Amino acid sequence: MKRLYLILAISALSLATFAADWDSANQLYAEGNYADAAEQYRAILEETPRAEVYYNLGNAEFKQGEIARAILAYERALRLKPNYPDCKHNLQFAQAKIIDNIEDNHRFFLAQWAEAFRNLLSEATWFQLSVVLFFCFLICAFLFAFGRSIALRKTGFHLAWITLLCSVVMLCCAASLHHRDTAREEAIIVQGIVNAKSSPDKSGTDLFILHEGTKVWVGETVNGWCNIHVGDNIGWITNSALERI
């Protein structure tokens, strides 16, 4: 019990210091000292990763002209808090400033919609909703099995399959987000200009050029080189040129 109190006390204390850091970092930002503000935001993030702090860090990076770093911070903020309109707006704004214009044209529109739908809520929310709907499904199933009247049983049947389907879809969304967050396959190019090679070494043929801020999908990693997918293009670039979200 004592230990629990101690933990609570420590966490309260650290929260207080974060609050102080947070206010001073915001003050630095307001004064236009973006570099120091960004430094302070990063210090806070090391202790407690929060969407709001990532968002402010992204703003500080953006004001310094580090578009790629800003995009990275916004993406991380949206990972923690998918429903964050300011962050979405700023991310879009920063993405308009990057050089590479990679459109997801090659992907089926339904896949794009599905991804947008998946990103509406966080993994935990999807999971909780899925569980609730699963309960609903069970209730409806009972209604179907033991309903006294035909109408009741019919209603029960239809509600049951709808709720089960929704529950499964939501579970899939949660699983997909879980995979995204654990596998960390998405990355942002942080080096100004990087050449994608045909093989994971310096002597490989240059296939295409990527500029900073572009989002890529990272596959396997070999000797400090990683296989990246961007649009239809597949190539190898050094690990140092990108940062995983």
Next chain:
Amino acid sequence: MTKRHKIVLLLSALLLLPFFGSRTWADDVSFTASAPKQVVMGKPFQLTFSVNHRAKDLRAPEMPEFDIIAGPYSSQSSSTSFVNGQRTSTFSLTYTYTLMPRKEGSFTIDPASIVVGGDTYRSNALKVTVLPADETPAASNSGPQQSAAPATSQPSSNRSGGDIFIKTQVSKTKVHEQECILLSYKLYFAGVDVAQFTNNTKLPEFKGFLKQELEQGDVQTELEHYNGRNYQTAILYRTLLFPQKSGDIEIEPANFEAVLRVQNRQQIRSIFDDFFATYSNVTKPLTAPGITIHVQPLPAGKPAGFSGGVGSFSLSSSISSNSITTNDALTVKLSISGKGNMKMVKTPSIDWPDGFEVYDPKVTNNFKSTTAGVSGSKDIEYLAIARAAGDYVIPAITFSYYDTNDNTYKTLRTEEYTVHVARGAGETDQTVVTTGTYTNKEDIQKLGTDIRYIETKPLPAEERKGAGLTGLWWLMYLVPALLSLLLFVLFRKQIRDNQDLTKVRYRKANKVAQKRLKKAAKLMNAGQDAAFYEEIERAAWTYLSDRLSIPQANLTKENIADILRSKNVSDERIQEVTDVLSTAEFARYAPAAAGSKEDLYNATAKLIDNLESTKI
């Protein structure tokens, strides 16, 4: 020192005293020895020592290989001139020895020493080659005075005694492609007087060679012993040649035309002949023989990126800075120095990383052509401007050449440079604007917009976030599913039990009814009318309830007809059922008014029988 010399010295000193003024002895004393480089055995020659100040006490070196046959004679001269108010004085004191070689070979004459104003100065050492004397010519046309110094006019009427020809000389006849050779045309003459060369010189075209002209310089004659005769020689023309192809390349003969001064033949013989002799100029065509050069191709196995250089080279490079900001210029300097076909060396290129705007390199050639070949350096300045921030590696510059000393290909490489390009202040927008895609995107870009402001609200306390798909998340599905399965099974069992009860009743409906009828018959015989009617009515209702699987409480006289009709029972039967039920009920309350008990009993028994055979 002779007495006369002393007097001259004294006189000149008195004369020159006002001019010398405050001049000291110490500055720029030069004391030089000079003698012909080649002398001929048996011919006297002169050795002179000159000094540009008044001096005394000349000590000539020991010269055991030579006999001093005259000297030293001293002479001096001085001159003073005023040019634009500037006075220039020169003074020269010369000592002359006449020497006679004792034997053939190369000898060194050691330095002499002299005292000027109390300091001792030493002259330079000399190298003298003593050539053998001309062999006694077999041909009768060589006169006895043939061996006189050929550069001076000969009092010989014998024109054919002179000899003149040109030799073609090359430094090497077997070379590699691109390897430098020195070609020279050397004039040999003896016993003739060469006045000049006409412009009628025809040099070969040197096909297959790259020609590098050399400074021809002043024509200087030298003595050379050749085929038993001492010739005056002079280099007429020389050039450096670089073979451009392999195989045997022939250099064609070259044509020269010399003008010889020849004394006219005169029959009159007088003592004035020599003084008033007349001369005429005769042109004589001369041909330098052609020569074949064997050019070997460069061996196989040329390295990739072979620069074409043949010779020996070295490489050095430097970089202007290792850390710059965007839009700054970066200069890499490369210097290729050495000896060989410098002109044919290709400028190596740098494989700049992307993000640099590259300009054409600036090449400065600093070559020197000497008889030993072309040497010097090629300085290349590569310029690039960094356009994007990041860490870049400028790869090593490689330079491959064929080394003529070791006869192998060699590859030199400079070091790699790592450059850190930092983002320049206020350059953020420029890097974006320079791209073409940005303009395409402008239609979706709202003008005058900016990112939204930072979050300024205090950080919310860490909200309790539900766990995602971690740990035993699947239990959230499994446990309710199993529970509901259990419930389902239990419910099913109960329902089945209920269903069994009605079935049992259905099956036993007839039996129960027959029992009640039997009891009713007993009561009828016993004369208990009320009990009889009650039993009859109960038998009918129970039977109907069991047969229809409807609780007895839900059955009334009013709805029984509807229920039976819904079960497709014929109207005749329904009539029977309602008749029996109403009769039994009526009889219970008004037994007297009722018909006979037997009729009711039989009607009931008949009804049950009929219903039993009817499918409900």
